[in-house]
Each structure stands twice: as structure tokens, then as C-alpha cells.
Amino acid sequence: MLLIECPYCGVRDESEFTYSGEAHIVRPLEPSALSDKEWADYLFYRSNPKGLHREMWYHSAGCRRYFNAVRDTVTYKFKCVYKIGDSQPNLDELSSSAKHPADVEAK
Amino acid sequence: MNKYSIFSLARNAMSHHEKWQRAWRSPSPKKRYDAIIVGGGGHGLATAYYMAKEHGMRNIAVLEKGWIGGGNTGRNTTIVRSNYLWDEAAQLYEKSMKLWEGLSQDLNYNVMFSQRGVYNLGHTLQDMRDIQRRVNANRLNGVDGEVVDAAELQKRIPHLNCSPDSRYPVLGASFQARGGTARHDAVAWGFARAADNLGVDIIQNCEVIGFRRENGEIQGVETSQGYIESPKVGVVTAGSSSVLANMAGLRLPLESHPLQAFVSEPIKPILDTVVMSNAVHGYISQSDKGDLVIGAGIDSYNGYGQRGSFTTIEHTMTAIMELFPIFSRVRMNRQWGGIVDTCPDACPIISKTDIKGLYFNCGWGTGGFKATPGSGWVFAHTVANDNPHELNAAFALDRFISGALIDEHGAAGVAH
Amino acid sequence: MKRIPNGGRIDRSKPVNFSFEGKSYQGFQGDTIASALLANDVKLIGRSWKYHRPRGVVGDGAEEPNALFQVEQGALTIPNVRGTQAPIYDAMVVNSTNAWPSVNFDVMSIFGAFSRFLPAGFYYKTFMWPAKFWMAYEHIIRQASGLGESPRESDPDHYEKTNAHCDVLVAGAGPSGLMAALSAGRAGARVIIADEQEELGGRLLSSSELIDSKPATKWLEETLEELASLKNVTLIPRGTVFGYHDANFLTIAERLTDHLALAQRSGPRERLWRVRAKQVVLATGAHERPIVFGNNDRPGVMLASAASTYTNRYGVLLGDSAVVFTNNDSAYQTALDLKASGMSAVTLVDARASNENLIEPLKAVGVEVINQCAVVNVIGKARVIAAEIQNLSDDGKSIFGAKQRIDCDIVATSGGWNPAIHLYSQSGGKALWNDDKACFENGISVQDQVSVGAANASFSLVDCLTEGAQAGRSAAIAAGFNTKNTRIPGVSCSAGTDLTPLWRTPTEDPPGRGAKAFVDQQNDVGVSDIYLAAREGFESIEHVKRYTALGFGTDQGKMGNISGMAILSEALGNSISDTGTTTFRPNYTPVTFGAIAGPEIGENLSDPVRKTAMHTWHQENGALFEDVGQWKRPWYFPKLNEDIHQAVDRECLAVRNSVGIMDASTLGKIEITGKDSGDFLNMIYTNAWKKLGINTARYGFMLGEDGMVMDDGVTIRLDENRYFMHTTTGGAASVMSWMELWLQTEWPELEVYLTSVTDHWATAAVAGPNSRKVVDSVIDGIDFDKDAFPFMASREGLLAGLPVRVNRISFSGELCYEVNIQANHGCFMWEQLIAAGAKYDITPYGTEAMHVLRAEKGYVIVGQDTDGSVTPIDLGMGWAISKTKDFLGKRSLERSDTARKDRKQFVGLLTDDPKVVLQEGSQIVNNASDQIPLPMLGHVTSSYYSACVGRSIALALVKNGHQRMGDTVYVTTPDKGFVSAKISTTVFLDPQGEKQNA
Amino acid sequence: MPETKIISNAKSPMVEIDFSSIKCPGSVLSICEHAFLGHINIRGSLDNSKFAAAAKKSLGIDLPREANTFVEHNAKTILWLGPNEWLLVCDADGTANLVETLKSNFEDIFSAVTDVSGGNTILEISGDRARALLLKGTPLDLHHSVFSKGQCAQTMVAKTGMTLWQVSEDPVYKLIVRRSFSDYLGHWILDAAREYHEE
Numbered sequence A: 001m002l003l004i005e006c007p008y009c010g011v012r013d014e015s016e017f018t019y020s021g022e023a024h025i026v027r028p029l030e031p032s033a034l035s036d037k038e039w040a041d042y043l044f045y046r047s048n049p050k051g052l053h054r055e056m057w058y059h060s061a062g063c064r065r066y067f068n069a070v071r072d073t074v075t076y077k078f079k080c081v082y083k084i085g086d087s088q089p090n091l092d093e094l095s096s097s098a099k100h101p102a103d104v105e106a107k
Numbered sequence B: 001m002n003k004y005s006i007f008s009l010a011r012n013a014m015s016h017h018e019k020w021q022r023a024w025r026s027p028s029p030k031k032r033y034d035a036i037i038v039g040g041g042g043h044g045l046a047t048a049y050y051m052a053k054e055h056g057m058r059n060i061a062v063l064e065k066g067w068i069g070g071g072n073t074g075r076n077t078t079i080v081r082s083n084y085l086w087d088e089a090a091q092l093y094e095k096s097m098k099l100w101e102g103l104s105q106d107l108n109y110n111v112m113f114s115q116r117g118v119y120n121l122g123h124t125l126q127d128m129r130d131i132q133r134r135v136n137a138n139r140l141n142g143v144d145g146e147v148v149d150a151a152e153l154q155k156r157i158p159h160l161n162c163s164p165d166s167r168y169p170v171l172g173a174s175f176q177a178r179g180g181t182a183r184h185d186a187v188a189w190g191f192a193r194a195a196d197n198l199g200v201d202i203i204q205n206c207e208v209i210g211f212r213r214e215n216g217e218i219q220g221v222e223t224s225q226g227y228i229e230s231p232k233v234g235v236v237t238a239g240s241s242s243v244l245a246n247m248a249g250l251r252l253p254l255e256s257h258p259l260q261a262f263v264s265e266p267i268k269p270i271l272d273t274v275v276m277s278n279a280v281h282g283y284i285s286q287s288d289k290g291d292l293v294i295g296a297g298i299d300s301y302n303g304y305g306q307r308g309s310f311t312t313i314e315h316t317m318t319a320i321m322e323l324f325p326i327f328s329r330v331r332m333n334r335q336w337g338g339i340v341d342t343c344p345d346a347c348p349i350i351s352k353t354d355i356k357g358l359y360f361n362c363g364w365g366t367g368g369f370k371a372t373p374g375s376g377w378v379f380a381h382t383v384a385n386d387n388p389h390e391l392n393a394a395f396a397l398d399r400f401i402s403g404a405l406i407d408e409h410g411a412a413g414v415a416h
Numbered sequence C: 001m002k003r004i005p006n007g008g009r010i011d012r013s014k015p016v017n018f019s020f021e022g023k024s025y026q027g028f029q030g031d032t033i034a035s036a037l038l039a040n041d042v043k044l045i046g047r048s049w050k051y052h053r054p055r056g057v058v059g060d061g062a063e064e065p066n067a068l069f070q071v072e073q074g075a076l077t078i079p080n081v082r083g084t085q086a087p088i089y090d091a092m093v094v095n096s097t098n099a100w101p102s103v104n105f106d107v108m109s110i111f112g113a114f115s116r117f118l119p120a121g122f123y124y125k126t127f128m129w130p131a132k133f134w135m136a137y138e139h140i141i142r143q144a145s146g147l148g149e150s151p152r153e154s155d156p157d158h159y160e161k162t163n164a165h166c167d168v169l170v171a172g173a174g175p176s177g178l179m180a181a182l183s184a185g186r187a188g189a190r191v192i193i194a195d196e197q198e199e200l201g202g203r204l205l206s207s208s209e210l211i212d213s214k215p216a217t218k219w220l221e222e223t224l225e226e227l228a229s230l231k232n233v234t235l236i237p238r239g240t241v242f243g244y245h246d247a248n249f250l251t252i253a254e255r256l257t258d259h260l261a262l263a264q265r266s267g268p269r270e271r272l273w274r275v276r277a278k279q280v281v282l283a284t285g286a287h288e289r290p291i292v293f294g295n296n297d298r299p300g301v302m303l304a305s306a307a308s309t310y311t312n313r314y315g316v317l318l319g320d321s322a323v324v325f326t327n328n329d330s331a332y333q334t335a336l337d338l339k340a341s342g343m344s345a346v347t348l349v350d351a352r353a354s355n356e357n358l359i360e361p362l363k364a365v366g367v368e369v370i371n372q373c374a375v376v377n378v379i380g381k382a383r384v385i386a387a388e389i390q391n392l393s394d395d396g397k398s399i400f401g402a403k404q405r406i407d408c409d410i411v412a413t414s415g416g417w418n419p420a421i422h423l424y425s426q427s428g429g430k431a432l433w434n435d436d437k438a439c440f441e442n443g444i445s446v447q448d449q450v451s452v453g454a455a456n457a458s459f460s461l462v463d464c465l466t467e468g469a470q471a472g473r474s475a476a477i478a479a480g481f482n483t484k485n486t487r488i489p490g491v492s493c494s495a496g497t498d499l500t501p502l503w504r505t506p507t508e509d510p511p512g513r514g515a516k517a518f519v520d521q522q523n524d525v526g527v528s529d530i531y532l533a534a535r536e537g538f539e540s541i542e543h544v545k546r547y548t549a550l551g552f553g554t555d556q557g558k559m560g561n562i563s564g565m566a567i568l569s570e571a572l573g574n575s576i577s578d579t580g581t582t583t584f585r586p587n588y589t590p591v592t593f594g595a596i597a598g599p600e601i602g603e604n605l606s607d608p609v610r611k612t613a614m615h616t617w618h619q620e621n622g623a624l625f626e627d628v629g630q631w632k633r634p635w636y637f638p639k640l641n642e643d644i645h646q647a648v649d650r651e652c653l654a655v656r657n658s659v660g661i662m663d664a665s666t667l668g669k670i671e672i673t674g675k676d677s678g679d680f681l682n683m684i685y686t687n688a689w690k691k692l693g694i695n696t697a698r699y700g701f702m703l704g705e706d707g708m709v710m711d712d713g714v715t716i717r718l719d720e721n722r723y724f725m726h727t728t729t730g731g732a733a734s735v736m737s738w739m740e741l742w743l744q745t746e747w748p749e750l751e752v753y754l755t756s757v758t759d760h761w762a763t764a765a766v767a768g769p770n771s772r773k774v775v776d777s778v779i780d781g782i783d784f785d786k787d788a789f790p791f792m793a794s795r796e797g798l799l800a801g802l803p804v805r806v807n808r809i810s811f812s813g814e815l816c817y818e819v820n821i822q823a824n825h826g827c828f829m830w831e832q833l834i835a836a837g838a839k840y841d842i843t844p845y846g847t848e849a850m851h852v853l854r855a856e857k858g859y860v861i862v863g864q865d866t867d868g869s870v871t872p873i874d875l876g877m878g879w880a881i882s883k884t885k886d887f888l889g890k891r892s893l894e895r896s897d898t899a900r901k902d903r904k905q906f907v908g909l910l911t912d913d914p915k916v917v918l919q920e921g922s923q924i925v926n927n928a929s930d931q932i933p934l935p936m937l938g939h940v941t942s943s944y945y946s947a948c949v950g951r952s953i954a955l956a957l958v959k960n961g962h963q964r965m966g967d968t969v970y971v972t973t974p975d976k977g978f979v980s981a982k983i984s985t986t987v988f989l990d991p992q993g994e995k996q997n998a
Numbered sequence D: 001m002p003e004t005k006i007i008s009n010a011k012s013p014m015v016e017i018d019f020s021s022i023k024c025p026g027s028v029l030s031i032c033e034h035a036f037l038g039h040i041n042i043r044g045s046l047d048n049s050k051f052a053a054a055a056k057k058s059l060g061i062d063l064p065r066e067a068n069t070f071v072e073h074n075a076k077t078i079l080w081l082g083p084n085e086w087l088l089v090c091d092a093d094g095t096a097n098l099v100e101t102l103k104s105n106f107e108d109i110f111s112a113v114t115d116v117s118g119g120n121t122i123l124e125i126s127g128d129r130a131r132a133l134l135l136k137g138t139p140l141d142l143h144h145s146v147f148s149k150g151q152c153a154q155t156m157v158a159k160t161g162m163t164l165w166q167v168s169e170d171p172v173y174k175l176i177v178r179r180s181f182s183d184y185l186g187h188w189i190l191d192a193a194r195e196y197h198e199e
Ligand SMILES: Cc1cc2nc3c(=O)[nH]c(=O)nc-3n(C[C@H](O)[C@H](O)[C@H](O)COP(=O)(O)OP(=O)(O)OC[C@H]3O[C@@H](n4cnc5c(N)ncnc54)[C@H](O)[C@@H]3O)c2cc1C
Pocket: B038, B039, B040, B041, B042, B043, B044, B063, B064, B065, B066, B067, B068, B069, B070, B071, B072, B073, B074, B075, B076, B077, B078, B079, B080, B206, B207, B208, B209, B236, B237, B238, B239, B240, B244, B259, B260, B261, B295, B337, B338, B339, B340, B364, B365, B366, B367, B368, B369, B370, B371, B415, B416
């Protein structure tokens, strides 16, 4: 049961939020200039990492703002949250701040 | 290989079961194999078995990072059916169903495939339209199916709540009589034993940590037990597929999510079929041991933790209480999760890749147990011939580029 | 009765009558089923799962594998009640499980005789021939499986749930938990302390130690008093902490009424606590483990600590003589307890060499101590008659010498203690093997959590109290409170904790040969099964678990798992830490489905029922409802004796010939404001929006980025910078978040705000040739003239002085006005319109008639005629796609497969026999006589009898359909036949749209 | 407080729910509906000083900037809903005028003012059990040290969203629920309050 910090409302229970997938997937400015393959990459292909993941959440039952977060997909711990438009945190720095082995490796 | 039978059991009983052979060997990896299958789940083991059996490839290995069958194979709700909507999917799953029907004999291992029938409930008029559509399509595809109305359903499943007063009353169901369940662990073990018997090396505690390739061709795999050379590598790692793809410098149209399930304490037989409901989101059957086996929907977020959120369990439990109010005083014994590799069209990827000799079989998401034999069968063909079988041609990666998706969300809503 | 004259925590002044297997017994208030049966000298209480061997009570708590009962009957019956924890109450009806016709004479015990043919995994090796017989074999296997019986009636009980937040959650209220709660509570922290037992106190309840020179129970009483007086401390007895999830979210199942006599029960049966804790202290104690030996499952063989508990806490006289078999110090107290209870002979058999300090107190009271020996076998079937012991070699690996028989009624055994690390492991922690203490213990904590006391492998009372106090204090400090040390009470003398591991008594023969020795009694897993698994190559402990069912039961291996792991490592010749544990998972102990589902079930609560402002009117006027999303929409309004077809025909004809009225409030409504609204809509919809006139409406398609139709609806431009969007009923919420997603993440520079107004407006669609007259007669301030207020226009007016917005849009193809009013007035508006329409026999119609009416016009319903794989071009609506601008999904339409010309396309179907109504969902083929698998062209998405057209009509998606007008195709029927039909346009009525433009 | 559920031609969203069927003294639990109030949704950015000023001019008080707080002024309650969103609750009578005033003062400023009065209803919940009742359905921590007078939050209650604010320390809570969900919430409350009935 995640506990999520909305950058606007503060820490709230998971049930107030809607997960919104990988963050920073920018819509191509000129879709028609893309090959089918490039377009498919934008549409469907995801990094789906095991470990730190930049992802989007929607505070659907709260302030209805989307925001970004870095979460570990193994420990499910949030490393940080940041507003849309804020610069992306550096994943390497975040992962080196892992508290202990269990933080990075599944049981 | 010791042949398993009632007679061998009796004979071995006389020798205090001291003479049973290992079900499979525990070999050290060779330097080189003709082909390597990464992932010792049901699909990987089945692939190796059919490669050996159907394509005569004997110098092959299955590499499993943990213990075989410990991934989703060991944590699914074991529902088997083939009543998928679209032709491509129906044919693939039906192939699997046919293999299931002779599997215990073929493997000489009782996988306890129990054709107790599977009901998919409809709760809205649109559900019923979809059910009609799917059953009609199934019949024309040679897949058995039947639409059952609420009154008939009540007769067949006396404890199902078909009251018009429930929140989303049961209006009817589709029924596949040949569907049912199988003993998940036995499937992995049966394939492992049969594959081993044909010379396949099954290597546990051997994690693939990298790929070697040259000129766009695969050379072999780096593993926790060292480098192993092979011109062909088939990756069948379900929830970990993206991680493996990443090692090879590829990306896949997949996301890995937690999917949870739970069992009750064992109780005397009370439910002799499988009941699934997309609308209220739960599915239930009773195992041969007596526990009610119940599956939930996926947790929304990406996760490799083999666990999910409690709300998902609560939600599913509410659904089960709606369908079977009589189970309210029964107790939940254990809950767990798996990592499912979900694909945008709820259909698998059984495909060559841009790297020659590297193949992926993944994206089965929440519903691949039922496909275990069929998946192995077509993937064996694909790897052995460097070309898909006609049954899996439509499931290649290029469909994401062309747009020829096979959208099974309707049939697969909760796809188990 | 077998009772010690006094002492214990039972209330001898309150006898309790209950029945077991139809026979009446008496116990006392404070007894559990297990203690009461033992006090009545009932030792045989059940049959084992596979072999149906007679079984008795072994433990005194959650670890109990055998004492599982069926309690009560009918709707109230509960399967698999753990008798060691369930209290008795007056008139309680208890039965054994898994025995027929009775525990004493169980027909199925025949399986015991065949046990040698039923080793672990036997069914994988058999029942394969003949193949078709498997279902029959399976039927028999199933009948034999399972323990208790599920109720067959709905549960009359009510279950509650609550959320809770605290600074410190303490799981377990033994000495360590209580000290933790006390020191955190004194510091002012919000504390929740839960214990699964009937009383708080843990092992203190059966302890004979002194704390602060008082009996432990006295200290307990005072401590509980103080805790109860602290307002910031919540005590939850009968509360099992059964799950430890991410972010310190824990679940507690509190049992509220199960301990009461049926007649005394009221209120909810259980309450599920969903706790979010800042800090967690796990003080869950430890489970004693037995030493495994031959026939160790005979009724009367039990854990040493359980023997002490039954003696000290429940005042049970367990028999006349006992053998206590141990490899550690703790069971010495048991020997003393048993002797003190009045037994004539107590023999302590210690696998270790003698230790004068330990022996002395025993000798003093006449307990015989035998060292370096082990119990090898138990004599007796339905109850213990004697134990056989033999000499044990120094290394503990072999036995030798003559068997010595010691007659006894019970054999109490202790192989050491397993800290209850379940919750710690659930939290994500990895248990570590402690070689000195021979147990798994809390490793690194991965959440804000600490384990204390026996749960932390600290077994002496002093350590338990000290660790508890420290943990409580640290937790309070971590949660932001300031506090001093708590005084640690003094303890007289703490029992020793020395131990030499011995998992099973060695045998002369290999494990498969001698008497059966059980590791997991609930699953009938013996030492031989573990050896067999290892022999067959199941080397991972996870494989062994699954092959043998070790730890699979309702006890989840609390008693046997660790021993099983040790025995496996012995079989494999590796170390226990290499073997490792299986995964600990919720639930700690089983929890009722009812508690987890909670009160939110049934017609009103399982999912919100959304209702419109006119809902009551619809109800009062006989509407039947259709579920659309969470909404209840009127489906049709049957008049007396009408069936659905008659009602729908009548409703449709009324709309086409006079006037009908439909509740359209459920459509999603979103206001889009800001100077960039037009640009935004241009991206969201396929068509162009910026040139739309004020107060005019336009139909739009919304696509996913994959190019497939996602939603549709009419949007009206209210003024220069304001639009009013309609979405489908089911799509409203997702469209809103879809649009917010794009606005907030991709185009934050656009000046656009979105506001949902779905609930603000109530909407009535007044449709039919007479609709103009009806709305004109009740609405002021609008010129309803055909030209002044044309089709696709929008106007504001007043209805009885209340502002309304009227949109001339139509989903029926009729002249139609959709009247919107502030929802509080919705019902009033509806009644006004009905009254005004009376002279035209205005007819309320529901979704079914609406579907027919729109189908007559070939209008699409997203979700019925589309399924997520259909583009607007497939629907024949390429005209709605802008060639000049980009929009979401546009690029996908150009992909090779999506741009194919022969995709499935939206067409009409007319059956050759006009009376035949196709079934929705039918499949369409070119040639019905082809072989199966028969290539399919598509399917029927919508199909009705149209009273207005005078024949059946249908809509379908057909491969290359747009090029196949007039072709004959064949359509499946429910009886597996086919009917012929011709492909037609989708418009069956008024192709020029004269009616809606009238 | 007496409830009014029907006036001349208007029906409150919870017209079907009878809170007086909860059989316990008001000091234990008391619930009533405040229907027919004005609800105005305001969007805009306080970073835009023109917007802030125009809002103050229209309302006589600053829009609350701090998350999860509300202000009261001249019989108006203004709740923070998000970084650029507020809800104003006022008397029904003044609503239309206020909407007009706001709109005209916001002329040419990026903003939105929307009357949503028909879409919402308000419940007032008080009594010793008020907090416990709400906690059955909401994941929010309502302990006085965490959530107290002057604070508000948008969150879930049971399976619907709500906007909750604490009016007094007693505690007295008010919550807004959407019209179409209100009947459901009413049933949920009646069910949740069963425990507190005194026979
Ligand atoms: C809770 C749940 C319920 C389900 N219910 C059903 C159902 O009822 N019916 C149904 O049909 N399907 C169901 N499924 C889906 C089904 O379980 C899976 O689709 C199927 O089991 C996948 O099998 P697999 O062999 O591909 O994967 P797995 O069994 O997951 O095997 C993949 C293997 O790859 C190994 N691996 C991963 N990375 C590496 C590496 N780097 N090196 C070596 N090995 C590696 C893993 O350890 C694992 O053993 C369910 C799934 C879950 C989680």
C-alpha cells in the first residue's frame, strides 16, 4: 500500500491516486514526419525498468494534478516527487542514496 | 527415466521409495549449446521439450535464475481455456488446449488437467453482447462454447448469487466445457522431467546477466555461472522480459505489473467449476486440495516486487462476496503476487528480434498459463527454424509498427 | 473432569456447556475448545488430512496444526476453527473436521493403511490411464480433500472496517510488546497495540515467573490498567495483525463477537483495521518447535510450552504421568509445571549432557531426568500410552542401546524456539539464520520497524522487557516525541535459554522405513517425504514445499516449517542458511473473507449507484433500469403487461409520431474555458473547432493515440473562449483525466481550464414532431422558430423563472430539444415537461428505445458498435477527420495496417426475412457451408426490430463492408444455424435528415 | 439543525436519505444535509497578481494560498482545492451575482468561474463518533494533531470522492459530495452508523 506525496497536497494514501505510466514520454512535435517504427516506439515501447522508474501519477481524488515521481519498482519506495516541467532528477544519484541492500535487490 | 504409473508406484512402495530417480538432473552448464532457453517457467520448459521432441534438438539448455516454476508459473490461478475472440488468438490457445488434452500421457506426468469448465459471467447488456460475439466466433473457429442464461446458470452453480437485486446482477455467462484448471507446479515439473529425459540440460540458479553479440548476431549469454556460447537464445522470462531485452539493448512494448492472488483455507468440495467475472473483477475455483483459489486484477503501477496493494485484494474480495455470499465465513489463508508482463493488446509477443538468433516469447501478462504447451510448441518451432509457425506469425513484434494489433482486452479483461 | 483444583485464568464459578461431536461437555469461562476438551480428557480431536490418522492438540496458539474444528451449524457455521485460540461459550456446537462418520471411527483411516502407497507427490505419478478416467479419479481425490465445510447460506453477520493512523503500532502484547506500548504511550505517542489472543499478556498468562516480586499476572494487570488509562493508547485484544504491507501499512483483524454465546451477540462480528503506522514494533513472540520422532503425532504428544499453558493458564490436569523431551532449557519449567499439577510421574529426557544447575530443582520435586537420550517412538494409537527412548550419540546423529519404555499419558517436547518473524518477513525483510540460537531472526529492517523480545530471538524475560521498553522509547522519539527511559521491572530469575540443536531423533533405518515421523502434521508431511523430495531432485526448499505441501496448511507451517528446512538441509548435506526459508506471506493467520470484504457489499454499497435528479420519478413510473457505468439509467418504462418489445415499440413510435422524453443527465459534461480552448479542442477532436459559431454545436470524435475511437459527443461553443463538451455516459471520467493529462503534461502553455459539470445539470431530451410545441409551452425567452433556433444551435431561456439551456441536438434523428437545468430543479423540470406534453401523450423512453431510434439513423454507440479497434474511417465517418491539422491519434491512422482499405467497416444489415431479428454479437460469414474454422467477416454490433421502419434492422462491422453494399452474407443464429442478410447503408430512416431539421 | 430537502421546485440530492433513522443522541452522532447552497468553482493562478487582486476585489478576502486550508468571510467559505483551483460555498441567492462579479472582474485574465451548485451537496457531521464514522471510509488522518479546524482536503470516502473541512474542534465536519454519488454516500453512512445505534 503505497504512500504518495503529492507535491501540492502532501502525503496521501495510494487510493487517492491514479497511476499514469512512464514519465517524460514526449509527444513528437511532428508525428507525420515519423516512420511507423518511430511512431510505434513513442506509442508502445516503454523502458519498464527493474529499479528506479520515472513515472507519472495523477492525484485523481485530490487536487487533480499530474506530477512525476521516481519510484523503485522493486522496493516500491518513492525516491522523490516533482512537478511536471521540473527537471528530471538524476537516477544514478538517487540510486546511490539507497539505504541498504534490500532497497535495490528483491528479497 | 523411471516410467511413472500405478505399478511403478507400487513397486517403489515395496522398496520404501528409495529407488526413485531424480525427476531431472542437475547438470553443470556446458560451454556451448545449440540453443539456450532463458527462463525455467512453464513456457521455457515447454519450449525446450518441444524443441527436443519435435525438432530433434538435443544439445540445448534451459537457464533459470532461481528454481524452475518459481515465476508466474508457480503463482497463477491455473485457469485454462481457449475461448478467445480473435481468430489468431483462438487458434493459438486452441492449439494449446489440444496439447493439454493429452499432456499427462505425453509427459508421463499427471498435470491434473481438470476439464471442469469455465464460466465468464456477464453483468451488463454490453457484457452479454460481447459474450455472444465471442461464443459465436469461438464456434466458427472450432472452439467449444455456449451462452448460458442466468436461470440455467443458477441451476448449474447453485451457490452463485444470481439475484436480480445485486449491484451488477448476473445476466448470463459464456461457458467453455473443455476449459478448467491444471496443477501449475506439475506442469513445470512434468515438462522439466520430460525435457531432461530427452537430454535437455535444466540449469537452476543460473541467472542470465548479459548477451554477447557480434555483427547483429547472438553469440551466447553471460550468466551467474559464467559465459555460455550459443547461436540461438530464446528468452521466456515473463515479468522480467524487459530487463532481459534491456541487456540486449532492446526495448519492448511491455510493462510489468504486480498481479495478486489468494487462497482460502481448505474446505470440502463446494465449487466444481471455474467462475470468472470481468465486471466485478474476480475469479474463483477450488483446487483439488480444497482451497478456494481467487485471483485479483493487476495493480496499476509497474512493479517487480511480487506483491501488490491490499486495496486490490479488498476489491477482489468484495467481488467474490457479491458472487458467492456463502463464503463470507470462510477464511483467507495466504495471498501473494506475481509479475506480469502486460502488452498493449493483451496478446503475447512470440517473435524474432532485430538481433539474429535472439527470440522473445513474452507479453502473456495475466493469462499465459493456459497457453503453456501451445506457447512452447510454437516457440520451439520459431527458434528451431528461425521462422515463426503460422500459428504465431501474427504475434510478432512488427504488429506494433503496422498497427495490426490483436486486441483481446474484451476477452481478456481479467485474462485468466 | 481433569482439572487442577485451583489456579489458572479460568473462572471456575462460570461453567460453560458445549458439545463436541454431539456429546455434551463442560468447561469454564476462559477455556478454549482445546483446553476444555483436554480438561474432559478428550485427546483424540481430529483426523489427519491424507492418512486420517488420529490426532490430538499439539500447541496452544496460532501454530496449532491439528485442533481444527467445525463450529456451529447452518448459516453460522465456521470451518477450520483453531481450537487452541477459540474460546468456548455456552451452547457452543463443536465438531471435528475431516472424519466420517466420527473421529473415533473414521472410515477413511483406511488411507493410513495404504500410506506407503501415498508418498509425497504420488498423484503426479498415477491416475494417468485411461486418460478419460482422470476426471473420475479427480472427483474421488477432491471428495477426500479439504478440511471443514463452508456454510451454504449467506452470512447473517456484519463486518466493519476502519482506517487508523498511529505513531507506533505494537504487534503482540506479551511482556515485550506491553513494555513497548507503555514507554511509547507514556511519551505521548499515538499507540495501537494488538494481540490475537483473548487476553493481552502473551506468555505471561501462563508464566510462573515473578516480576517486581509479584506474580507475572499481577504485573500484567497493573500494566494493562495503566495502558487503558492513557488516552493516546488503543488496545485491541482479539486483534490479529495479519498483514504487513508497503509504507508501514498493516492490517488487523479484530474479532468482536465470536467469543460470545450466540444469544448474546450483537453488532458487527469483526472489524478490519487498516493501519498506517509511523513506527512498528513487532513483539510477536516465538513459536516452540517440536523434536520429530516416530509416531510423534499420537494424541497426547504436544509442545512443552503448550503443556505448561494447559497446566498453568487453563488448570488442566494433562494426565497422571508425562515424559518431557527437550534439547534446551525452557522445557525444564514444563517438567516442574507438570509435576506441580499433581502428576505422579514426570520424566525429563534431555538430548544433551546433564547440567547440575538445571537438574537440581527438578530432582528436588521428584522429576526424573535422563540425559543424552531421545524419544524414538510413541506407543498408543488414539492416545499416548508410553514413550520409547534410546541413547543418543554425542554428535546427536545416531541412537544406540536398548529401547526403554516409559509409560505416560503425555509426551511434551521442545526442540527450541522459532521467533515469529512472519510480519518482519512480510515487511520485505530477509530473515537471517542465527547459528548460536539455532533460529531465523529479524535481519536488516527495511521499513520503520523493529522486532523485540522473543520475536527478536531474545528469550529471557528480562531481555524481553528491556528490549520492549527501548523500542517503545525509540519509536516515540522517531515519531517526534520526547521521552525519558522507562524503568525496567525486576525479574526474579529468568529461565535459561541454552540449546543444542536436534531437529529429529535419528533413526536406525533410513527415513522411509520405520514409524512415521511427522514434520508438518496438518499436511501429513513426514521426514520420509522430505527425503523423497530431495532424492527426486526437488532441492530448493520452495520445491520441497510444493512437492510435499510442507507449510501449506492453515497454520502455514508455524510449527513444522523450520524443522522441515533443517531436515532438508540434512538430506542435502548443506547448511540451514543455504536452504533458507520459504516466503512468509500474509495472512499471519487466516482471516474471514467477510472481514476483508467489509461492509461495502450488496446492492447499495459494493459500488456507488449513481442516480440522476429524476431517478425517483423513473422509479415511481415503473422504469426498469440498465447499468451504464455506475449509473442507473431507465431502460424502458413498461406499461401493465407489456414485455420489453412491446414497451420499446411503443416508446419508439411515440418519439417518431408525437413526442417522447428521455433523461439524458448521465452524459458527461465538461466546461472548457480559456483563450486556447479552440486550439485544445483541435488536438483532442478529429475535426476542426475554431470556426464554430457561438451557440452552435458540433459532433466530434476523440481518438486514442493509437487512432482508435475512444469517445464521441457534441460540443457547443458558449462564447468566444468557452465550450461545453458532452461525453458518453461511461466515458466521462476518463475523458476528463485524458484531457487534463494533455493539458497539464504536454501543453501546459495553453490557457485552458476544464471543469466537470456533469452533476450540475439535469438534462431532458424532448424528441419528436411535437417536441417544439412542448418545450415552447414551458420555456420562456427562446424563439423556437425553426429558423431562429435551427438544428445544432443552443439557446438560453427560463422555465418557470429558472434558467435553462436548450440544445437542439438529436440522437434519435427526430426534432429534438435537450433541456438542461440546475440539477436541484431537474425533477421539477421533468414534471413540467411531462405536464406540458400530456396533450401529445408525451412518452418517457429509456435507453433501449434510444438505441433503436439511433440505430434507425445509423448513429454509432461507442463501446457497442466500436470495441477499441475501430477508427472513424472504419465507421464511414472520414468526413469528421481533418486533413489539415494534427490531432491525437492522427498519425496512427496512417500505419500500414490501419490505413488498409479492406478493414472491418461499419455497415447496415437487412435480413432477407424482415421478421428475423439478428442476435447482437452474431458472426458474419461469406459462405455458411464452409468448413470450420470458418473465416469470419465481422459481427453484428446492434440489432433490433424497428417498429418505425417496420422490419428488423442491424448494424455490423464487416470486412471491406463499404465496398460490398448489397452483397448477401450469412449470420450465425443462437441455434448454431445461419440466416442470410444483405449489406446496406447504416441509415434506415429519413436519409435526408428531414425530421431532425424540421 | 433542521434539514430542508425540498423547497418549492427543488429537491436536494439526498432527498431519499433519512439521517434521523440513526438512533442515537446528537452528541454521539449527528448528521444533516445543507442543500441548495451556492457552489462556485474558481480557477486561476495566484502567481498572476492580477488574478489574485481581482479575486480579492470580488470576494473581499484573498483566496487561500496554502494547501489544504479554507477561509471564511462574509458567510462565504472558500476552500483550496488545488494549486489553481478553489471552491466557494455561499448562499444560493447570491450565487448568480457572485459568478457574474467574478467573471467580469476576471475579464481578460486567464481564469474560469463555473457555477456548480447543482452538482454538489453538503453534509454536516458532528458528535463523539463523527471522526470514527468518517475513518471507516476515508484514508485521511483526522487526528486533531494532523487535521484540525481551518483545514480541508479532497479525498475519498468509501468509494466516492469528497471535499472535507473541519468547522470546529468539537469536532464538526462538513463534507461535499457530488450529487450523483450522494444517495450512495447516504446509504453508506446509514450503514456505517449502525454500530452507534442505541436501542
Ligand atoms: C496471480 C496470477 C494469476 C494468474 N492466473 C492465470 C490464470 O488463471 N490462467 C492463465 O492462463 N494465466 C494466469 N496467469 C499468467 C501466467 O501465470 C503466466 O502468463 C505464465 O505462467 C507465464 O509463464 P512463463 O513460463 O512465461 O513465465 P514464468 O513462470 O514467470 O517463468 C519465467 C522464468 O524466467 C526466469 N528468469 C527471469 N529472469 C531471468 C534471468 N535473467 N535469467 C534466467 N532466468 C530468468 C524467472 O525466474 C522465471 O522462472 C496468472 C499470473 C499471475 C501472477
